[in-house]
Amino acid sequence: MPESNVSSNRGPVLSAFLLILITLLAMVYWRKPELPSNNTIEDSRATFAKLMNSSNYHSFGLENPDQINSLKAGSKFRKYFIELQRLKNYNGSDPIYALLNPHFSVEVPLLNASKKIITSMEFSKNSNDNWEAVGFGLSPSFRKLALSGIGNTSNNLILVELPALNMEFILFEDPVSKDTIRQLLYSWQSISAPGEGLPESPKIQSFESDSALLKYLQNIAINLKDNVPG
Numbered sequence: 001m002p003e004s005n006v007s008s009n010r011g012p013v014l015s016a017f018l019l020i021l022i023t024l025l026a027m028v029y030w031r032k033p034e035l036p037s038n039n040t041i042e043d044s045r046a047t048f049a050k051l052m053n054s055s056n057y058h059s060f061g062l063e064n065p066d067q068i069n070s071l072k073a074g075s076k077f078r079k080y081f082i083e084l085q086r087l088k089n090y091n092g093s094d095p096i097y098a099l100l101n102p103h104f105s106v107e108v109p110l111l112n113a114s115k116k117i118i119t120s121m122e123f124s125k126n127s128n129d130n131w132e133a134v135g136f137g138l139s140p141s142f143r144k145l146a147l148s149g150i151g152n153t154s155n156n157l158i159l160v161e162l163p164a165l166n167m168e169f170i171l172f173e174d175p176v177s178k179d180t181i182r183q184l185l186y187s188w189q190s191i192s193a194p195g196e197g198l199p200e201s202p203k204i205q206s207f208e209s210d211s212a213l214l215k216y217l218q219n220i221a222i223n224l225k226d227n228v229p230g
Helices: 003-031 038-051 065-070 084-088 140-148 210-222
Strands: 077-081 101-111 117-125 131-136 157-162 167-173 180-186 203-207
Touching: 038 065, 038 101, 038 117, 038 131, 077 140, 084 210, 101 140, 117 140, 140 157, 140 167, 167 210, 180 210, 203 210
Parallel strands: 077 157
Antiparallel strands: 077 101, 101 117, 117 131, 157 167, 167 180, 180 203
16 A cells, blocks of 8 residues: 555544544543642631631621631532533533533532531632632632532532523532432522522522533523523
């Protein structure tokens, strides 16, 4: 066989191999992302505690300034988002991870003795590629997660935000069956600030497959109006 034909045949094969490799790497990254160490989280919780005083504790969702000392770190949520146009263009077969954009941040809930989310800390990597706390207190999406009453089920958790729809969903592994659990969090009320009182708990809807969840969201995205469920 002429060398030119061999080279031309290798091109598509090499491209296919690279595509498969990239897909596999993306799957590994999605399922087992690098996360802040437990030591980093505990050091940050100690810093968080030093920020507490009688005038600001309520804004962080605490009952009193000392409550922070009794809270324990929960599971580490890797945060992602899906763009509206990508959701509208969903082809019906791609898995969820193919649509995800990373926030490059991790949010860690702080739990009371009943495993209820009280507040949280958000972590990002600094210029030295080390994880550090960049935010204290519940982010808007995590506040909705806290109100939903969903506790710590697994460390293999991700939180996906849908900014255009004002919705979020979580993915985690069932500790018994090892199946992937997909739960959409939504409510028709906005999540209020701590001083404005709490809205009703967000509704939770479960889906048996990636495509079922994404098709449901795609339909909402395509028919998006001025009044958006959130």
